[in-house]
Amino acid sequence: xxxxxxxxxxxxxxxxxxxxxxxxxxxxxxxxxxxxxxxxxxxxxxxxxxxxxxxxxxxxxxxxxxxxxxxxxxxxxxxxxxxxxxxxxxxxxxxxxxxxxxxxxxxxxxxxxxxxxxxxxxxxxxxxxxxxxxxxxx
Numbered sequence: 001x002x003x004x005x006x007x008x009x010x011x012x013x014x015x016x017x018x019x020x021x022x023x024x025x026x027x028x029x030x031x032x033x034x035x036x037x038x039x040x041x042x043x044x045x046x047x048x049x050x051x052x053x054x055x056x057x058x059x060x061x062x063x064x065x066x067x068x069x070x071x072x073x074x075x076x077x078x079x080x081x082x083x084x085x086x087x088x089x090x091x092x093x094x095x096x097x098x099x100x101x102x103x104x105x106x107x108x109x110x111x112x113x114x115x116x117x118x119x120x121x122x123x124x125x126x127x128x129x130x131x132x133x134x135x136x137x138x
Contacts, residue, residue: 019027072080114121123129 114124
């Protein structure tokens with residue numbers, strides 16, 4: 001038990017002890033005031049409080065289950081399963097299209113440089129042309 005829980009238990013014991021020491025007239029007036037407040041509370045609010053009170057956490061060991069909460073419908077569960085898969089697939093398609101666009105742009109740049117160059121295209125297929133380019137750069 002941590003310090004906060006101990007403090008809460010001590011405060012609760014002190015309040016219980018002091019409540020039992022109150023005179024009968026005071027406890028009777030408090031009980032009448034509580035009943036009057038509950039009687040003035042609208043029904044809709046009372047129903048929502050009753051629903052909130054029915055939602056309890058049941059824990060056993062390491063697992064916890066919430067009771068009183070409705071289970072999502074079949075369509076909601078299917079959407080929760082399919083929607084992430086659709087998003088991932090759309091992302092992969094977008095990445096593929098973007099990659100193809102970049103590769104196409106690079107190919108266009110290379111083709112444009114080859115077609116506007118003074119060297120004939122057949123020279124690029126010659127094996128000695130690579131050696132020539134290396135020697136020309138030095």
